[in-house]
Amino acid sequence: MTEQQKQxxxxxxxxxxxxxxxxxxxxxxNKLHLxxxxxxxxxxxxxxxxxxxxxxxxxxxKALVYPRILGTSLNTSFGQNVQVxxxxxxxxxxxxxxxxxxxxxxxxxxxxxxxxxxxxxxPKTINKDDITTILSHFKYLMNKSRLDRMGLQFDDLVVGxxxxxxxxxxxxxxxxxxxxxxxxxxDFWMHLTGDxxxxxxxxxxxxxxxxxxxxxxxxxxxxxxxxxAEEIRQKGSL
Numbered sequence: 001m002t003e004q005q006k007q008x009x010x011x012x013x014x015x016x017x018x019x020x021x022x023x024x025x026x027x028x029x030n031k032l033h034l035x036x037x038x039x040x041x042x043x044x045x046x047x048x049x050x051x052x053x054x055x056x057x058x059x060x061x062k063a064l065v066y067p068r069i070l071g072t073s074l075n076t077s078f079g080q081n082v083q084v085x086x087x088x089x090x091x092x093x094x095x096x097x098x099x100x101x102x103x104x105x106x107x108x109x110x111x112x113x114x115x116x117x118x119x120x121x122x123p124k125t126i127n128k129d130d131i132t133t134i135l136s137h138f139k140y141l142m143n144k145s146r147l148d149r150m151g152l153q154f155d156d157l158v159v160g161x162x163x164x165x166x167x168x169x170x171x172x173x174x175x176x177x178x179x180x181x182x183x184x185x186x187d188f189w190m191h192l193t194g195d196x197x198x199x200x201x202x203x204x205x206x207x208x209x210x211x212x213x214x215x216x217x218x219x220x221x222x223x224x225x226x227x228x229a230e231e232i233r234q235k236g237s238l
Contacts, residue, residue, distance in 0.1 A: 001109060001193045005092060009193070010205045012088040017209045020081045021074070028073040029224055034231040037064050041238050060238050061229040069221060082121040082162065089119070093192070101137025104160075109194030116141060116157050123164030123184060126172050134159060138180055155181050160188040163203075 044063055045055045051066075052059035086103050093106050103119040118134060120126060126134075138157045145152035159176055161169070161184040173182050183191055186199035195201075210217060232238060 001093075001195075006193050006195060006198060006201075008092045009089065009198075010202055012092055013085065013202055014205055014209050014212075016081075016085045016088055017206050018213065020084050021077055022209070022213070022215065024077040024081070025069070025074055026220070028077070029069050029220060032065065032068065032224055032228065034064075034228050034235070037068070039064070039238055044238055057229040057232040058225060060232055061225045065221060065225050065228060069224075079121045079125055082119075085162075086119045099141060101134070102141070106192055108191050110191050113153070113156055115191070116152075117160045117183075118158075119160045119162060121162055123161055123168045123173065124170050125161075126170065128172055131172055131175050134176055135179060154179070157181075158183050158191075160192070161185060162188065163199075 044060060047063040048055045048059040051063050090104050093104060099105075099116065101118060102116045104117050106115055106117065107113070108115050116138075118137065141157060142152060142154070144150070157180045159173070159180065159182045161173070161182060164185045166182070166184045166187065169177070169182060169184055173184075176182055186196070189199040189202065190196050192198075209215075
């Protein structure tokens with residue numbers, strides 16, 4: 001893969017964050033209110049004290065807002081919308097596949113063979129039922145290969161996991177990996193681009209979008225914390 005193509009993947013990834021991830025993230029932040037949380041009063045007071053050293057309203061609000069907006073909501077948004085990024089990836093690598101169950105086709109930078117790849121977001125993002133679905137798609141393609149004399153090998157059919165480490169793959173992925181390769185995180189991007197550092201380049205580029213677009217996330221979060229802290233003051237306590 002050329003440097004121009006690799007840069008195109010990075011730019012498409014940035015656009016994915018600009019058009020999908022950041023707007024959803026800001027929307028989820030803006031709609032937070034005290035009623036948005038299922039609060040355990042024992043835990044929240046402990047967490048506020050652990051985080052801030054006290055249980056004042058602002059500390060309680062931080063203990064509520066930080067985990068939600070820096071973790072749960074963002075992970076959900078990424079997983080729900082990852083197909084948008086995969087579609088953009090198809091356009092860049094020129095490998096959108098017309099085969100059912102295959103997201104992209106690409107020439108493997110390691111062995112030079114054409115790979116038929118189903119893409120997934122992360123190392124924990126499939127369930128037990130997905131095993132049968134993925135294996136069925138791959139079995140169909142292997143059968144088609146024999147009939148059409150495509151010359152496919154079992155390791156030409158792969159699951160590409162966009163982020164994570166192989167040792168953190170769920171048992172469901174490991175079950176698939178006993179039949180067909182599961183390429184995870186840096187390994188997947190290495191096979192796709194031939195660049196062992198590309199995974200980290202791409203991850204860093206996503207963070208650059210915040211600075212490039214002039215987003216002051218810290219101020220936005222603190223404003224929401226103060227808004228919820230005021231709700232706690234009005235309520236009296238948690």
